[in-house]
Amino acid sequence: MSAEAHYTRYHPQWYRRRVSVWWWLQSWRYTKFVLRELTSVFVAFFAVITLWQLRALVDGPQAYTQFVRGLKSSPLVAVHGVAFLFVLFHSISWFHLAPKAMVMRLRGKRVPDWVIVGLNYFAWLIASGTIAWLLLRG
Amino acid sequence: MGSREKLPPTVTLAVTRYRPEEESEPTLQTYEAPYRKDWVVLDALNYIKDKVDGSLSFRWSCRMGVCGSCGMMVNGEPKLTCAAFLSDYLPGPIRVEPLQFFPIVRDLVVDMTDFLHKLKKVKPWVVREEERPLSEGEYRQTPEQLDIYKQFSMCINCMLCYAACPIYGLEPGFVGPAAIALAQRYNLDSRDIGAQERLDILSGKDGIWECTFVGECTKVCPKNVDPAGAIQQYKLTGAAHWFKSVLLPWGRK
Amino acid sequence: MDVFSRDVLVVGGGGAGLRAAIAVAEANPRLSLAVISKVYPMRSHTVSAEGGAAAVIKPEDSFDEHAYDTISGGDWLCDQDAVEAFVKEAPAEMLQLEHWGCPWSRQPDGRIAVRSFGGMKVERTWFAADKIGFHMLHTLFQTSLKYDALQRYDECFVTRLLVDDGRCRGVVAIEVATGRIFAIAAKTVILATGGCGRVFPFTTNGAIKTGDGMALAYRAGAPLKDMEFVQYHPTGLPFTGILITEAARSEGGWLLNKDGYRYLQDYGLGKPEPKPVLRSMELGPRDRLSQAFVKEQEKGRTFEGPYGHYVHLDIRHLGEELIDRKLPFVRELCRKYVNLDPVKEMIPIQPVVHYMMGGIHTDIHGATPLPGLYAAGEVACVSINGANRLGSNSLTECLVFGARAGRAAAGFAAEQKESNPAVFAQASDEQKRLEESLLRKTDGKERIASLREEMQKTMEACAGIYRTGAALQQAAQDLHQLQERFHDLRLEDHSYTFNTELTGALELSFMLDVGEAIVASALARRESRGSHQRTDHPQRDNEKFLAHSLAYRTPEGLPRIDYLPVTITRWPPGQRVYGK
Ligand SMILES: Cc1cc2nc3c(=O)[nH]c(=O)nc-3n(C[C@H](O)[C@H](O)[C@H](O)COP(=O)(O)OP(=O)(O)OC[C@H]3O[C@@H](n4cnc5c(N)ncnc54)[C@H](O)[C@@H]3O)c2cc1C
Ligand code: SF4
Ligand code: FES
Numbered sequence: 001m002s003a004e005a006h007y008t009r010y011h012p013q014w015y016r017r018r019v020s021v022w023w024w025l026q027s028w029r030y031t032k033f034v035l036r037e038l039t040s041v042f043v044a045f046f047a048v049i050t051l052w053q054l055r056a057l058v059d060g061p062q063a064y065t066q067f068v069r070g071l072k073s074s075p076l077v078a079v080h081g082v083a084f085l086f087v088l089f090h091s092i093s094w095f096h097l098a099p100k101a102m103v104m105r106l107r108g109k110r111v112p113d114w115v116i117v118g119l120n121y122f123a124w125l126i127a128s129g130t131i132a133w134l135l136l137r138g
Numbered sequence: 139m140g141s142r143e144k145l146p147p148t149v150t151l152a153v154t155r156y157r158p159e160e161e162s163e164p165t166l167q168t169y170e171a172p173y174r175k176d177w178v179v180l181d182a183l184n185y186i187k188d189k190v191d192g193s194l195s196f197r198w199s200c201r202m203g204v205c206g207s208c209g210m211m212v213n214g215e216p217k218l219t220c221a222a223f224l225s226d227y228l229p230g231p232i233r234v235e236p237l238q239f240f241p242i243v244r245d246l247v248v249d250m251t252d253f254l255h256k257l258k259k260v261k262p263w264v265v266r267e268e269e270r271p272l273s274e275g276e277y278r279q280t281p282e283q284l285d286i287y288k289q290f291s292m293c294i295n296c297m298l299c300y301a302a303c304p305i306y307g308l309e310p311g312f313v314g315p316a317a318i319a320l321a322q323r324y325n326l327d328s329r330d331i332g333a334q335e336r337l338d339i340l341s342g343k344d345g346i347w348e349c350t351f352v353g354e355c356t357k358v359c360p361k362n363v364d365p366a367g368a369i370q371q372y373k374l375t376g377a378a379h380w381f382k383s384v385l386l387p388w389g390r391k
Numbered sequence: 392m393d394v395f396s397r398d399v400l401v402v403g404g405g406g407a408g409l410r411a412a413i414a415v416a417e418a419n420p421r422l423s424l425a426v427i428s429k430v431y432p433m434r435s436h437t438v439s440a441e442g443g444a445a446a447v448i449k450p451e452d453s454f455d456e457h458a459y460d461t462i463s464g465g466d467w468l469c470d471q472d473a474v475e476a477f478v479k480e481a482p483a484e485m486l487q488l489e490h491w492g493c494p495w496s497r498q499p500d501g502r503i504a505v506r507s508f509g510g511m512k513v514e515r516t517w518f519a520a521d522k523i524g525f526h527m528l529h530t531l532f533q534t535s536l537k538y539d540a541l542q543r544y545d546e547c548f549v550t551r552l553l554v555d556d557g558r559c560r561g562v563v564a565i566e567v568a569t570g571r572i573f574a575i576a577a578k579t580v581i582l583a584t585g586g587c588g589r590v591f592p593f594t595t596n597g598a599i600k601t602g603d604g605m606a607l608a609y610r611a612g613a614p615l616k617d618m619e620f621v622q623y624h625p626t627g628l629p630f631t632g633i634l635i636t637e638a639a640r641s642e643g644g645w646l647l648n649k650d651g652y653r654y655l656q657d658y659g660l661g662k663p664e665p666k667p668v669l670r671s672m673e674l675g676p677r678d679r680l681s682q683a684f685v686k687e688q689e690k691g692r693t694f695e696g697p698y699g700h701y702v703h704l705d706i707r708h709l710g711e712e713l714i715d716r717k718l719p720f721v722r723e724l725c726r727k728y729v730n731l732d733p734v735k736e737m738i739p740i741q742p743v744v745h746y747m748m749g750g751i752h753t754d755i756h757g758a759t760p761l762p763g764l765y766a767a768g769e770v771a772c773v774s775i776n777g778a779n780r781l782g783s784n785s786l787t788e789c790l791v792f793g794a795r796a797g798r799a800a801a802g803f804a805a806e807q808k809e810s811n812p813a814v815f816a817q818a819s820d821e822q823k824r825l826e827e828s829l830l831r832k833t834d835g836k837e838r839i840a841s842l843r844e845e846m847q848k849t850m851e852a853c854a855g856i857y858r859t860g861a862a863l864q865q866a867a868q869d870l871h872q873l874q875e876r877f878h879d880l881r882l883e884d885h886s887y888t889f890n891t892e893l894t895g896a897l898e899l900s901f902m903l904d905v906g907e908a909i910v911a912s913a914l915a916r917r918e919s920r921g922s923h924q925r926t927d928h929p930q931r932d933n934e935k936f937l938a939h940s941l942a943y944r945t946p947e948g949l950p951r952i953d954y955l956p957v958t959i960t961r962w963p964p965g966q967r968v969y970g971k
Binding site for chain 2: 006007012013014015016017019023024026027029030033037097099105110
């Protein structure tokens, strides 16, 4: 291959690399990022399910039982399982990013990142605990 | 000379060559360089240039990680080659390539004029209503106030963060990590009132909203500048501004 | 060939160059102005300065104290009118930098903090942790972006000054990225190209510090002043030559020989105290400390390592908190480059070539004897540094004399008429020379790197911390031979695109000229003063040598040495007393 046809003396002949559509497979860190972005679909999925559930609740006991029965079908349980894993991944990766977006200062010193991450996990535990208690106490 | 017996005598480097007068695409060329425990990748490149092939081109100067000239991809990751020890890449071969996402000028040299234009656009200087005369002394700034922007002032413009940012690769118009961090450095400086002037470029089309928080820029930054943090923090500011201007259109000057 | 034209052209984008450019833009916004630099301005070696910049600010301090410290530190070879102007203008320059946003370290109440430094009797060194050069350079660079009148030629390498009718009228340069050779016709040129540490093998200086500006001016007929005065910094890391800043000692670090003994007490530098004492022991001047190291080595009291003899710098007793707050870069560099943590271990150090006191002869306004040519920063010799520079004076010098040169050059340019076309012929000659003798040269057998190494070894052997007439004589011959061999250079790179072999060759030829000037000046000065120690002439000789040496280039290429008396205003030569 010859570039002489292109090259003109004193004129830059830069080589520009095109970013391939597979750029996110190039390193695990990029892949993780793209996964994190994709997982938002599953977060949305849960949000939609919850809205549905609410509507069923509003529509009366019969509609609700039907809705719950629908949820118990095994393909949907499988989907839920997968979705749960992705949402877990989503939350964890966001927790770890939280200290970047929120810089907190206490008495002039920056609160270390691990404290902020820890607080997020703590809040999560409390929330999950409360819900579990609400659901399981009966 | 110390205890070097067990160490491999040489290490192989696979280096990108691109000579626009002769070839239309880059190629990889392999070289052997002696292995020394205290050598960095840049030392090996200099050995090659001095003893083996005088036509290999790359930038460097300080050799102490502060001038920002010597950034390259080492085994696929953006690194300052004067701070990347050969010993961390054994047994080799070590792949040395020009910084990703930038146009290649020649061999390991990339073009970074794009960054300089962006830097100027974010107005990286102190903006004030009026200059205080020097005779009235310094602007007071407590160590706490200094601490708020200090981290973002540590940027050596080495471009590693751009080479780590896939968004920059996909959208070359993106203002990018270092320039945003430097804008934020001035926004947070107690002596500056220019935040409003920087808002248009920072939250405009090529500004912070391009960033989807890959976070790699912060990971590769050799000076702990945390550009990803700067961008996220600025998103909060930008969003607050947007709300204000939408909800309270008269609240904006 | 392209020819551009500017009223003022600044060569060099380091601390001095950028300060000069801003001064021009502020003095007369109507002038057309450009900065040309062989690297992007923020890569300039000012970036690596660590310790701080001196200016009187404390109420108990005074201009006279600063002047006296500077003059005695320079062994009375400083021009005292220049020093007086320097100390007076220093505080305003530093404040100006503060107003431009430099993140100086502060006291709790928000005022500027200062630290002590070697050879200074009062704390007056402003600092930004231990990255002051970095912050200064980036502040200046970023501030310079706001002046639209300031145009830049980045990564353009100046190869020659254009001189016609006894005046400097511009430069010829290569745009490194494309190989395009062009000329800039300028009414005034300010050289701010920095020092030449790379003439020596072991130095704190970056690869770009190759004395280009000194050689450019020297070839154009301007004399080089006091070139024999080369500063060795006492504390460099072995192998890399990376500097461990003097601030490590001003915060309280100790120098220990292999017996763990603070050996400076044996060399008239005072008594060891646990806390740092100003102008004493580790806070003595750099020339004395580096000389003490050599004596210690002769007594066999240094360690021997793979990269030569060394002693220890101990900062462990300062504690982690202070080290992280005030010396974070020292810790970073030690961890990275010698793989040890100075909080827990001692740092191996050895003297290392650091700074050129000498440079292009200028007056107090930065004007050289060649009309239209100005110089400032490390490339110039105003002379405030005399025979030994005090740490933290040179960054301030870049600001004070950068600004002065900028204002003076702006004034000069405003009075000049358009440039004379005669220089364009010179410019095309230069283009021909570059293409024929370098770019298209295919014969030859000498490698750049081997010539460079030989030159560096020669310089170290003859112009190190201690010198003798015989060794200098030999070196003069050796350098002359290297000059001959330079014509037989072999270049492997014939590309026009980012050809760093070409710039390397040009730098080598600049360094050979500068090396010759250093050696000739050192040979002619038959006395010992400051950093210039002749074992065959161990005494200071004020009768004959209270004078600046001036090296002129003769038509045959060899230097001719002349002398110029030192300006003394209020401080007659005395003894340098430290530790009392
Ligand atoms: C490691 C280290 C630490 C130091 N610490 C301190 C300190 O704490 N305090 C202190 O006061 N001083 C210190 N110094 C000294 C001080 O930093 C320098 O003297 C000063 O920065 C020199 O600045 P300058 O502007 O003259 O040159 P530089 O910053 O070296 O700039 C030179 C400029 O000229 C350009 N140039 C050179 N040749 C050409 C050419 N042929 N064509 C085009 N452009 C060219 C370069 O591109 C560059 O932009 C230190 C020095 C070193 C090496
Ligand atoms: S932010 Fe960090 S990685 Fe990016 S240019 Fe600045 S120093 Fe380099
Ligand atoms: S050479 Fe300066 S940062 Fe590597």
